[in-house]
Amino acid sequence: MLIKKRKVISDKEFEILIVENKLSLYKVAKGMLKKEDIVQDAIQSAVLKAYENLNKLNNAEFFKTWLIRILINECKNILKRDRKIILLEDEIINKATEDTYKNIDLERAINNLDDDLKEVTVLYYFDDILQKDIAEILDINESTVRTRLLRARKKLFEILRDDERYGGQ
């Protein structure tokens, strides 16, 4: 006989936890994706997927890690999809329509990273997630996280050092 697994988090608690973690969701999505509207789509899709799969969550303590993992996967899917359809000339338009934000150099630096380095960087620098949790989220070894962080840090340092504005600060 099939017995449906009981949810460890109620519907009401789910909404409360989402609101509590909204800044983390935003930071991670923003780090991974560029455009604000795509960030919103990614967050919405992640929240809906999380709700649909809530009965798969075994322990409420791991809610945040689990939620971020869903969001990262959603961002990766969006990036994969966008990469297929974006043409070279669109890049020019995108640049013109990018959010006018004072951190434009930092964003560009992060976007220049490879995807595997980018996701580690976003989780570590944007949301201050511990390396062991990053390993859990990305389903990789902690040593791999460390290696990727090292490589990312080196590349970011180089990019930002070359930037005069960063050097001036």
Place this chain on the structure above:
Amino acid sequence: MQADNFDNELKNKISTIYSEVPDDIDHTLKSTFAILKVRRRKKFVKKASVFLCCALIIFISFVGTEFFKTAKVLGIDGKEAALILFGSSDSANIYADKVDEEKDCNGISFKITKIFYDGHRLEFRYEIESKDAALQGLEENGGVIDEIKMNGQKINILVDGTSEGMSYCEDSHSIVGDFRVDYNDPMINQITIRKIISSIAFNKRYFEIKAKSRINNKEYIWNINMRISMDNVYGKNLIVGNDKLINVKTNENIGNFTIKDITVTPVCIYVNGDIHIEKDYDDNSAQFIVKDQEGKEYYSDTMEAGYTNRERTEGIFEFTISKKPETKIKSLTFIPCKNFIPSFYDDLGKDKENWNEYHKKCDELIKQKKDRQIYVNEAAKIDIK
């Protein structure tokens, strides 16, 4: 490169930049929660439906089994028991009396032998029969039908629009009678009639008939409750129309006649108007030939006429034409004639009670009548809309 310094600087910078969530994200989350709410509701409705369906199936299975068991114990057929439960069985219905079913009151039986209802006319034929004593002692003041209700609405039988006639059979052991109400009679309160018509639900008509008579100083009461649920059923003893009637007001002069009112129901045509003659029309025995749009002839019952002045030169007339239910009347042409039906109407005798036989015999007799004398060379065609 000082890794720790770089990390701290970068983290500080990022946390400064992304210190709060933009309003757009708040809106996104709100709309996401709204979507979740709708999904939850849909899921609930789906679950509730499944649950209710399962509960219903279990309930029906359980009740069904017990129901048929109980019916069996009571000696009732399962199907009949189900009909009783849903109020469709005559055996459990207070409106269970049937046409030709006898009701006994102290040895004298009463039965309704015919019901006619077509939205315009309500007519009952009845028979009172005594197996032992003769019925000659029946008092002649007033009719036997004391009260009639149709679908709970009392029909006022104390108006000029109602008529009741009785006749004794030869052996004096039985009386046949006829009770009639014409619904468009100007003497009947039209509001009451509309109430009666509008109260007819599901094409069912419930008749409650109370018949009362004093015979040899003894009172006899019979209560009949009938349910007529067959719509458009035309049989020997039961004719129920579907209330769809067309009424045409006109002022058409044809010779000595002015046709004023025609009512067409699924089974009958009712015609009435005025007669204007120079002298007493007793000798004229006027009738009409009536043709429909396809030239088909209809033959009226005996015309009923009455004087409206002392000189007997002005009068009113009324006659009824029976038609087959499927005939849709679009126009009628009236041709007055004389020496028509009365000469053979009586020859039909009891057969006129039989709808189909009556018409067959009429047709045969009309074919034989070569001496049809049309004394007015006029005809009036009236459209029926």
